[in-house]
Amino acid sequence: MKTAVVIGAGASGLSAALGLRETAQREGLPLGVRLLEAAGRPGGKLETEVVDGYQIEWAAQGWTGSAHYATEMALRLGLEEELCVANPAASTRYIFRGGRLHPISPNPVSLVTTGVLSLPGKLRILAEPWIPPRLGEGDESVESFAERRMGGEAARVLMSAVMGGIFAGDSRKLSITSAFPQMRRMETEHGSLVRAALALMKSRRSAPPRPGPRGAMLCFRSGMERWATALAARLGDSLETGRAVKSLLAEGAGYRLETESGEDVRADAVVIATDAPRAAELLAPMEPGAAEVLRLLPSAPVAVVALAFPQGAFKRSADGYGFLVSRGEKLRVLGALWETNVFPGRAPEGHALLRVMIGGANAPERVDLDDEALVRMAVEDLERSVGLSAPPSRSWVRRHRPAITQYNVGHAERCAEVDRALAGRPGLFATGSAYRGVSVAACLEDGLSTAGRALKALGFAKSS
Numbered sequence: 001m002k003t004a005v006v007i008g009a010g011a012s013g014l015s016a017a018l019g020l021r022e023t024a025q026r027e028g029l030p031l032g033v034r035l036l037e038a039a040g041r042p043g044g045k046l047e048t049e050v051v052d053g054y055q056i057e058w059a060a061q062g063w064t065g066s067a068h069y070a071t072e073m074a075l076r077l078g079l080e081e082e083l084c085v086a087n088p089a090a091s092t093r094y095i096f097r098g099g100r101l102h103p104i105s106p107n108p109v110s111l112v113t114t115g116v117l118s119l120p121g122k123l124r125i126l127a128e129p130w131i132p133p134r135l136g137e138g139d140e141s142v143e144s145f146a147e148r149r150m151g152g153e154a155a156r157v158l159m160s161a162v163m164g165g166i167f168a169g170d171s172r173k174l175s176i177t178s179a180f181p182q183m184r185r186m187e188t189e190h191g192s193l194v195r196a197a198l199a200l201m202k203s204r205r206s207a208p209p210r211p212g213p214r215g216a217m218l219c220f221r222s223g224m225e226r227w228a229t230a231l232a233a234r235l236g237d238s239l240e241t242g243r244a245v246k247s248l249l250a251e252g253a254g255y256r257l258e259t260e261s262g263e264d265v266r267a268d269a270v271v272i273a274t275d276a277p278r279a280a281e282l283l284a285p286m287e288p289g290a291a292e293v294l295r296l297l298p299s300a301p302v303a304v305v306a307l308a309f310p311q312g313a314f315k316r317s318a319d320g321y322g323f324l325v326s327r328g329e330k331l332r333v334l335g336a337l338w339e340t341n342v343f344p345g346r347a348p349e350g351h352a353l354l355r356v357m358i359g360g361a362n363a364p365e366r367v368d369l370d371d372e373a374l375v376r377m378a379v380e381d382l383e384r385s386v387g388l389s390a391p392p393s394r395s396w397v398r399r400h401r402p403a404i405t406q407y408n409v410g411h412a413e414r415c416a417e418v419d420r421a422l423a424g425r426p427g428l429f430a431t432g433s434a435y436r437g438v439s440v441a442a443c444l445e446d447g448l449s450t451a452g453r454a455l456k457a458l459g460f461a462k463s464s
Helices: 011-027 068-076 106-111 119-127 144-149 152-166 182-189 195-207 226-237 276-283 288-295 365-367 369-383 411-423 441-456
Strands: 002-007 031-036 048-051 054-056 083-085 093-097 099-102 217-220 244-249 252-257 264-267 271-274 299-310 320-326 335-340 351-359 394-405 429-431
Touching: 002 011, 002 252, 011 031, 011 226, 011 271, 011 441, 031 264, 031 369, 048 299, 048 394, 054 271, 054 351, 068 217, 068 299, 093 244, 099 106, 144 182, 152 252, 152 320, 152 335, 182 195, 182 365, 217 244, 217 429, 244 276, 252 271, 271 276, 271 441, 276 288, 276 394, 288 411, 299 369, 335 369, 351 365, 351 369, 351 441, 369 394, 429 441
Parallel strands: 002 031, 002 271, 093 320, 271 429
Antiparallel strands: 048 054, 083 217, 093 099, 244 252, 252 264, 299 351, 299 394, 320 335, 335 351
């Protein structure tokens, strides 16, 4: 009997452990699986809090319908009846620029009809199909790439807002290859973002139907923490919470782990599914070079402020998905999500629930403000953006440190350096949001992929 140990029960660790366990059960493999989680609950940052009828997500709001792997996993877990689709009427996003909110719909045509860009900026976007692609010249920042393709104004205004929303990051530093690979692929495969968008629209019209409207956001009725409880239920006694790993060392052909409680755990394969700083601590005795790379990966802290308002508290229309803020604007928040627009039922009748994000790579010090100051900042910026006729009736604050690993230029090579170091340690792997995708869907998929590599290292051929 061989043993595989997964360290960390966030989305990636849960998925990796489930992949190992279910393959072993299905194929009758002599493999025991243990998932060790330091906290008292699985899920990591995936946490849904319900208070007096308010359903608050402290991390991801959902996943997009285009992330087919996540949807298919939900179906395999028997969660079809629990899936809910975002309100189509809330599909419009807003960008705050020039002192007001500008609508941006999912339709690419909106880029040349919205007031967020000047006429010269719109004309430059229309010229994009005639801009020659630049292929095979290495990595570059998201903003540099967007400037080449769409012009300086669109790059600055749109990309700074979008990257602030996804990574809480700086579009001038984030890597196009790692942080926004779909845009790189669009240029590589079609030579133009516009031509790629048109080809995608055509392929979607002819694609077979999948759950939910195409591109719509999906979630569970009980919230995103349902991922953790569903995966934990499938793992059964393989999941051990309150089991922090103190050290990890190579021993013979395998590994020895010591837990904080003093237990010695022997493993033939180990999957580290923690955040980058913790992975660096565990790897330092064996692979100091890889540990140093992980230690130097930047991370953006984020404070989440959840606010409840009476439904009529907004002076201007508070419809749509929410808004993001372009760099250089007077608002101090990264953006806000209208939770009860996107998923109705997340607040008592007659009330609205919003989440405001503060901090990020460009203002990390704001996360250290006390709760009262964070709430005040969020309310003041809502007053500036949508206008308020009443104060919030309830507020909640949660800080994430570290929050989101920054996939800055060169990130792919840094990850490759870690992979090369681990390749010299048969049976040792790393997965998680620090490497190949920060979304829940990306973490679930990477966890399963890592489980497949671990099975091969253990001498088991994974059949599916």
